[in-house]
Amino acid sequence: MELRYVAAFVAVAEELHFGRAARRLQMAQPPLSQMIRQLEKELGVQLFERSTRSVRLTSAGESFLGPARQVLDDVDLAKRAVTSAGTGEYGRVTIGFGGASSHAALPRLARAVRAAHPGIELVMKVQQYANVALDGVADGSLDLGFVRMPVTRAGVRTRVIENDRLVCALPADHPLAGKEEIDLTDLIHDPFVSLPASSGSTLLDAMIRTCEEAGFTPKVVQEAPDSNTVLALVSAGVGVTLTLKSVEHVCQGGLVYLPMAGRTVWQQAALAWRADNPSAALRAVLAIAERELPTPAAES
Known part of the structure; x- marks a missing residue:
């Protein structure tokens, strides 16, 4: 299979028009049509359905398009890698x-x-x-x-x-939401929402460690797969959580973010x-x- 046949196929597949594909490849249309027929013969399948009005990919053509593009990308990568070897520019x-x-x-x-x-x-x-x-x-x-x-x-x-710090995320209607900062001991009896215990998350580890240093183990009532979902659950009133200040912009509706009194956890x-x-x-x-x-x- 010649590389120029693959390039011809990709051009026709993307243009779905032999004339436009020929102009893109800077060649005449008859040789392009011949190359496609030769490629189909070599593969043993029909790649295009042709009529006087339209050109469409067959199911075989659709299957071939992704790998064909990858071949052209890999060849381009190899060419440029050789010319820029060792420079870090490619x-x-x-x-x-x-x-x-x-x-x-x-x-x-x-x-x-x-x-x-x-x-x-x-x-x-x-x-x-x-x-x-x-x-x-x-x-x-x-x-x-x-x-x-x-x-x-x-x-x-x-x-x-980046240095980021832990803050407490509360539902906007939480009794402590109006404070300027929060003492973690005030949350001893609150339900918490967290990332899964099995996730190995450093954020989860930091939350548990910080609460334990304040004298209690957080009572996790629900886990969520990511910080966005954790904060959405907090906003819905399911519980509270400790999160990073850098995520405050991710979920703001129905939430209040408060610094922790007497401690800064980086x-x-x-x-x-x-x-x-x-x-x-x-x-x-x-x-x-x-x-x-x-x-x-x-x-x-």
């Missing part, structure tokens, strides 16, 4: 992210990378929790991860990009990558991140 960096730690930072980093290195492809992998991104970095399936500290994985390097967001990752593209992305997401001053 390549693919896979980034794992999840939770509030990346809501503002990831778009900022992605825009800066695209502006400085348009040849670097950022492949975004959504994770439900930040610790899952850390697992991906540790096992090599991700190049870079937005994670929560502390990180103790062997061979994984980190750099803090949670650090960080970037994580394997120390032995040889990718020049990753090094270029990390350099951009140093500028766009600098390490903040330590909080006391």
Whole structure:
């Protein structure tokens, strides 16, 4: 199968018009039609249904389109990788992210990378929790991860990009909602909503630890799969929770966010990558991140 046949197929499949596809490929229409017939003969299937008025993909053509595009993308990637080998100006960096730690930072980093290195492809992998991104970095399936500290994985390097703090989220009609700050001991008898105990979430760990330091174990009456749902349940009056200040913008209706009296609990967001990752593209992305997401001053 010749690569030019694959390119011809993709052009016709996207244009659904032989004339427009021929102009796009800067060739005459008869040779293009011949290439498609030769490709169909080679594959042993009909890729298009043709009439005098329209061109449509057959089911076989629809099945072939995705892999054909991937072939062309991979060839383009290989060509550009050869011409830019070792410079970090071209390549693919896979980034794992999840939770509030990346809501503002990831778009900022992605825009800066695209502006400085348009040849670097950022492949975004959504994770439900930040610790899952850390697992991906540790096992090599991700190049870079937005994670929560502390990180103790062997061979994984980190750099803090944000200091965030815990706040208490209450339903707007809670008896304590009008206060400027809240003493955690006032919530001893309140029901709590949390992320699943099985999630390994550092936010959940911080909530439990902070309540225990205040002298009680939070009574969790309902779990939810993500912070958005947790806050929606709090807004509905199911319970209260401790969350990060950075998520206040995510869910505001029916909620009040209050600082905790007498204590400030910090949670650090960080970037994580394997120390032995040889990718020049990753090094270029990390350099951009140093500028766009600098390490903040330590909080006391």
